[in-house]
Amino acid sequence: MKLSVHHRDKGFATVIGAIFFVLMSMLIVTFIYDGYRKQMEMYNFEKEVLRERIDLTVTISKTLGFTMSIDNNGHETAEIIRFWIIDLTGNLHYNYTLPEGKRVIPSHSSITIESYEIMGSSTLIKGRYYIFRLITARGNIIETNSIKALPGNIASTYPQALQTLPQLPWLSNETVIVSTNASETPVYNISSEKNRVVPYDGREAYISIKNTGDAAIFLTSNTRIIFRSLNENKSYAGILSGWYIYRWDPDKKEWKSEDSGSISPYVDSKVIYPDMVVVLEFSIPSEVPGSTDAKYRIKKGTYDVYLLLEGYDAYGKKFTSTIYYGTVSF
């Protein structure tokens, strides 16, 4: 018996087999290429995620709203998809969407958002602790340290430089707030007079502060009030020159001066005990602080006002604090 393979049959089957093989090869090659393409796409995405660098600074205002500064320090444009406020004291979590037009931050640029611009946000509750958090479209989470909701306190993702509470061992941890409670002080707002509120008009500035820390503090003449113009590129500062303590007389229903004094490089403030409220007097803000030359004096306009408090506490540690007071126009 002789067995033979017909070449024509074999050839036909080979052609069909070859077609199938090519089909399979195309499937596999497409699959491998697709996988490679997706891997590369996600590899680039991961690189972008890692290169994204957003910093957040939240400054609590006098009215317990806040000003939020978002800095894109990375090389990629970033999109903020959500903003969270975590009330640690009350265990409440709130999330918001940033206003249209302020969600996308080009690289190496910053945006500033006021709390009233954020739809649905309310003021913070005084004395509670909060954390602020941003979520970017790439999935990065940016979160500040926790801060107590007091005017002037700052929460930030930056290193300690911007923190209100100094962390260095030779610096005091005491805190001070601008006192805005009319039942504690006759000067519950920045004023041009020392014993009542008169809208500030560019003369000597009076502001009351309250020692909210646990230790007594002394302020020195290095304390300043700073006015940063929002209309032009100018700043002015006034030097701490005096202090006043008032007591409410319930019989006459008026504030009585209890004690006062002046401050110079040789005389410091009277000790300010915890919970004590003191009205501080500052010289006329000037581009050359301390100068009486009229050409340097502050002019009419709108200003961001900061207090730079310097001194020492009852434990011999240096005391320094920057408080954002708010915006003033005159």
Next chain:
Amino acid sequence: MVFRQKFKLGFVFKYFKVSFLFSIKSKFGATPVISTVILVGAVIVAFSFVLVFTNQWIKVSRYYDVEGVYERIVIEDVWFMPLQNNRVIRLTITNVGKIDVKIVMILIFKKDGNILVKSYNSELDLYVIHEAVSIDLVLDTSWTPKTVYRIEIITLRGNKFEVVCTSP
């Protein structure tokens, strides 16, 4: 007699030795057409099986492995809610990837000792988060204050996303 012996031999060859890939044209009268049809049919069937299998394998691999790299979710927030005697945890999850994500399982561990507190699987019933969408998942789990928890989210494609958090 000789013919019968030959036939038997051919039969043996046909079924046990050379199978149907060869035609025994002259001996048994099987036409080339039939053998060709059988051969081509066999090739088509065999390759169809291979093609279907390959296609299926590629489809599955593409879904689980290739598209799996597109999955990215971020657990924006874990809120240990003070409701029902500390029995509610709310997770806020956003899909920041490039593909829809199906959650098949959520595991909650107490970090101290890695104790599984609760797992969710069938309840979720393939919870889908579409691309660039956020969802809140409210989980009925009792939590202990001041405790560190690790929460793992497992997707259908086998990716795992986790977050470590402390209850207030």
